[in-house]
Amino acid sequence: MATIYSIAEHCGVSPSTVSRAFSRPDLVRAEVRAKILATAQELGYQPNRNARGLARGTTGAIGLTVPDITNPFFPPLVRAVENLAWHQSQSVLLVDTGEDLDRERQALLRLREQVDGIVMVSPRAASNVLRDALAGTRGVLINRASRLLPHVIVDDAPAIDVALGRLAELGHERVAYLGGPADSWMNSRRRSLLHATAPEHGLEIHDTGSYPATPEGGRAAVAALLDSRATAAVAFDDVMASGVLVELAARGVSVPSELSVLGCDDVILSSMLNPALSSIASAPAKLAAAALAALVDTELAVGLTAIPSSFVERISTGPRP
């Protein structure tokens, strides 16, 4: 394997010069540098990251923890993080915590030794636990406020405002909120935004309770939804909403003519459903970019970056029956 030594020998210079040619090119005479880079190329040299990391105290990698990559909300986020990291020559260490708080903590302990910073999606863990597990390693929370850690969240306010406005325009008066997991930060957030925004549009919000953020959760919520006499429903996320659509179809309730349904997150899935789901869209690429920025920007010691969401109207929403 090519090392700076083999290159040095090849070029008749010292290893330090080769090292400089890569890390501080300006400190090396142009022709020497050119020669070094050329033979590096030729020998297929790739710096050994362990060695570099050991010497520099840095790793060239960032950690990314998600609760369940199988949830369609995450892949676009992971993809965006990976992409951005790639372009800054960083690698991404991914860990799927399986919604297991203890495993999540373990993962942070393990990751913090091998990365320069960690992006965490953790809707449930107590943030002091996270802070302690990080032990000084830079960490950024996604979609979760915290007084202890920098965080980046999608701000659903604008989209919720638009969505409710649109529902009002369509003649709806009573809107049900099909809640997600009670301990999820985004769930509380969405619920309170709905309640806060509804009056401005002359709408009434009816809470149907908390359900798992799964298709089954959505199906289970339908009974309460039908009882509520609401003419439109907002589900905690699109995955739940998919279950709602399935269950409504099974019960012969047609969407949107008898009932309007909207989801949140606008995952890829939403446009594949039948009827295509109207949704409150987060912007995963922006979330990722903000998170990565916050990982570096120490100004933002414990700050918040908010990414505005938008409302995507498809065909699961229509006029009040």
Added chain:
Amino acid sequence: MATIYSIAEHCGVSPSTVSRAFSRPDLVRAEVRAKILATAQELGYQPNRNARGLARGTTGAIGLTVPDITNPFFPPLVRAVENLAWHQSQSVLLVDTGEDLDRERQALLRLREQVDGIVMVSPRAASNVLRDALAGTRGVLINRASRLLPHVIVDDAPAIDVALGRLAELGHERVAYLGGPADSWMNSRRRSLLHATAPEHGLEIHDTGSYPATPEGGRAAVAALLDSRATAAVAFDDVMASGVLVELAARGVSVPSELSVLGCDDVILSSMLNPALSSIASAPAKLAAAALAALVDTELAVGLTAIPSSFVERISTGPRP
């Protein structure tokens, strides 16, 4: 930060003893070991992986490249790989190549320096390019045969046999195959399996051509499908099939009463669709396990591990109209 030196000092032993206490516990007297482990715990010691990697020539990480993690086929696979790796104290470096062959090659060059082995999902790249980029680093291909690299593929034969048998039983005679990307290995494989298996069930396969493996690809395939006068259609994958369902609904063709539709891969999505999609299921967890095993098992120098698939019948398939 705690190191083996601080622990050694703390315990009045030499650094090497501390090192052994972790890597070769049997070589250290029990009480000494206990003391070391205790103070390690107390000091919050975590071995520095760069140092360890440098000294051992090993990294404790494996690479995983996927073409597009946003495709629902991949998250369960990624999850399974990550999970298994976790339990063997390995980390996973993920890279999403964005279906870009050149970027994929770059990624391998970069990864090979920082991992002990690479699991690649690469339906298109020439396998000699992959082999060269690996430059000796152990690499395993998923869902793609190769004479140059060890590989693990799902063997669709059993499930296709069952599925076609079932279609025959339901009275179908003419089945359309809605092909995926022409250069995808799995696409050719599925097509030939269908053609090979159909006669045994008295079925005729009609190829409708190649389409992108996207919902739009599926929608686009519908025209040819309807022209084909087939009464059942197998799509290259579930994502395409979702588009087929959408387009059929738009055209007022009802599934399964007028046309049966099946997908491949059985991604999570499939059960959320309306009607729920019958699908030829790969077993991502088994794929992952086999791939990881193949990464270690040098016996399997350039071998093949086949994972049998199964047929999941939902409600998009029914009797011939």
Added chain:
DNA sequence: GTGAAAGCGCTAACAG
């Protein structure tokens, strides 16, 4: 500009 030398934290012979 460039080289020599020390060291990042850990492992792995090699002696005892």
Added chain:
DNA sequence: CTGTTAGCGCTTTCAC
């Protein structure tokens, strides 16, 4: 069983 001694490949003063 345990300590001593070299490195692993790269970065980084400090001289020249």
